[in-house]
Amino acid sequence: MIEYTGDAIRALSMEERMTVCNMSIEAGARAGMIAPDDLTFAYLQGRPRAPTGPAWTSAVARWRALRTDPEARFDAQVSLDASSIGPQVTWGTTPGMVADITARVPDPAQLGTDTERRAAQRALEYMGLEPGMPLAGIPIDRVFLGSCTNARIEDLRAAASIVRGRHVAPRVRAMVVPGSQRVKAQAEQEGLDQVFREAGFEWRNAGCSMCLGMNDDVLGAGERCAATSNRNFEGRQGRGGRTHLMSPMMAAAAAIEGHLVDVREW
Amino acid sequence: MTDTLFEKVWDAHVVQQLTDEVALLYVDLHLIHEVTSPQAFAGLRGASRRVRRPERTLATVDHSIPTGDRSRPIADPVAARQVDALGSNAREFGIELFDLASPGQGIVHVIGPELGATQPGMVIVCGDSHTATHGAFGAFALGIGTSEVEHVLATQTLIQAHAKNMLVEVNGASPPRTSSSRSSAESALPGRRAT
Numbered sequence: 254m255i256e257y258t259g260d261a262i263r264a265l266s267m268e269e270r271m272t273v274c275n276m277s278i279e280a281g282a283r284a285g286m287i288a289p290d291d292l293t294f295a296y297l298q299g300r301p302r303a304p305t306g307p308a309w310t311s312a313v314a315r316w317r318a319l320r321t322d323p324e325a326r327f328d329a330q331v332s333l334d335a336s337s338i339g340p341q342v343t344w345g346t347t348p349g350m351v352a353d354i355t356a357r358v359p360d361p362a363q364l365g366t367d368t369e370r371r372a373a374q375r376a377l378e379y380m381g382l383e384p385g386m387p388l389a390g391i392p393i394d395r396v397f398l399g400s401c402t403n404a405r406i407e408d409l410r411a412a413a414s415i416v417r418g419r420h421v422a423p424r425v426r427a428m429v430v431p432g433s434q435r436v437k438a439q440a441e442q443e444g445l446d447q448v449f450r451e452a453g454f455e456w457r458n459a460g461c462s463m464c465l466g467m468n469d470d471v472l473g474a475g476e477r478c479a480a481t482s483n484r485n486f487e488g489r490q491g492r493g494g495r496t497h498l499m500s501p502m503m504a505a506a507a508a509i510e511g512h513l514v515d516v517r518e519w
Numbered sequence: 520m521t522d523t524l525f526e527k528v529w530d531a532h533v534v535q536q537l538t539d540e541v542a543l544l545y546v547d548l549h550l551i552h553e554v555t556s557p558q559a560f561a562g563l564r565g566a567s568r569r570v571r572r573p574e575r576t577l578a579t580v581d582h583s584i585p586t587g588d589r590s591r592p593i594a595d596p597v598a599a600r601q602v603d604a605l606g607s608n609a610r611e612f613g614i615e616l617f618d619l620a621s622p623g624q625g626i627v628h629v630i631g632p633e634l635g636a637t638q639p640g641m642v643i644v645c646g647d648s649h650t651a652t653h654g655a656f657g658a659f660a661l662g663i664g665t666s667e668v669e670h671v672l673a674t675q676t677l678i679q680a681h682a683k684n685m686l687v688e689v690n691g692a693s694p695p696r697t698s699s700s701r702s703s704a705e706s707a708l709p710g711r712r713a714t
């Protein structure tokens with residue numbers, strides 16, 4: 254169980270907080286939590302299943318008490334500095350095999366333990382990558398903008414801001430799969446579907462889609478994909494498929510360039 | 520007052536303490552989808568049980584459905600069977616379903632918050648690994664297996680071992696457009712744990 258706290262977490266939108274909690278499972282936790290605050294209440298107010306009237310007022314009063322006491326103790330504690338973390342891209346076959354987009358594919362021989370060396374070696378073979386290759390510049394075949402991790406309206410807005418007026422690279426097949434039909438409708442109201450379509454993206458209906466490749470949306474063997482979903486295990490997006498996990502803006506930029514790229518340089 | 524957020528939510532949901540570590544927890548919201556629910560419903564039917572709190576259960580189709588043209592029938596026979604099964608199970612057991620034709624259909628973890636069904640302080644479960652998403656609202660939300668789905672359907676409770684608590688504090692201004700930095704912060708975390 255991970256609780257997230259700190260200025261950088263407080264500063265996140267609800268959508269962004271959901272992304273963080275969503276990935277807790279990939280950090281080895283059963284669940285992730287963020288204490289509710291005014292932003293949480295503002296997000297919920299007026300939604301179909303949220304309480305209304307006096308029930309709302311008393312619910313908010315109850316919810317305000319949902320925070321960790323100052324004297325509470327944790328079994329472990331980690332501090333991160335958000336300003337020191339660049340956009341992350343996975344190079345291997347677990348979400349933990351990840352590096353800054355400015356980094357290079359690691360050399361398995363340099364890793365600490367035998368198990369790590371073997372795991373990284375195998376991952377690089379599966380991914381078809383060589384140690385020392387810069388991550389930026391790795392060519393891709395597919396782009397998947399979707400999943401419960403990163404397919405809410407904010408994600409689509411962010412990605413659209415990158416692709417607006419540009420076009421997907423010639424060899425690349427890119428698709429947007431909104432997280433829900435409501436997100437899809439909202440995006441269409443804002444004209445985002447047009448932005449994506451004109452840029453050469455497929456605009457699909459809501460579902461898990463290529464997050465787990467249970468429907469027809471799958472990678473072919475050896476195909477390399479920039480994906481905004483949450484897992485890059487062998488075969489997760491289709492047998493032999495190679496997945497690089499990243500944020501919606503990073504995936505959008507990769508679609509345009511045809512290879513992994515540092516979106517901050519745009 | 521020395522409780523963590525998690526402990527507060529946990530304590531408020533203990534129906535019965537089974538051992539020092541393990542408790543029977545009340546479940547506020549159960550999200551179900553077409554892939555991990557058919558067996559659970561079959562089990563329920565086999566034992567002649569009802570769904571304990573259908574109004575605390577929400578169903579949608581998301582995992583195996585096609586994302587193309589929805590006016591045509593589902594081509595994949597397995598997915599078609601799963602979707603049909605969820606439809607008839609939802610009808611039989613009185614559960615609200617957002618099916619393929621519904622404007623409210625979507626990925627379980629997207630529609631819960633969208634509907635305001637996800638609320639602070641709740642225990643939320645779903646037969647999908649990324650249920651932790653709902654924790655963003657201060658809920659204790661976790662993925663469960665198919666046999667547990669059946670247990671929750673039948674009893675509206677879940678057997679759980681108390682979890683260890685970890686605090687992750689993230690400070691410092693993130694770069695201006697948060698969307699890309701956000702995935703950074705959270706994906707850097709497993710990275711650090713892996714090294």
Ligand code: SF4
Binds near residue numbers: 400402464482582628
């Ligand atoms: S399969 Fe669906 S619900 Fe599960 S992690 Fe992927 S997008 Fe989310």
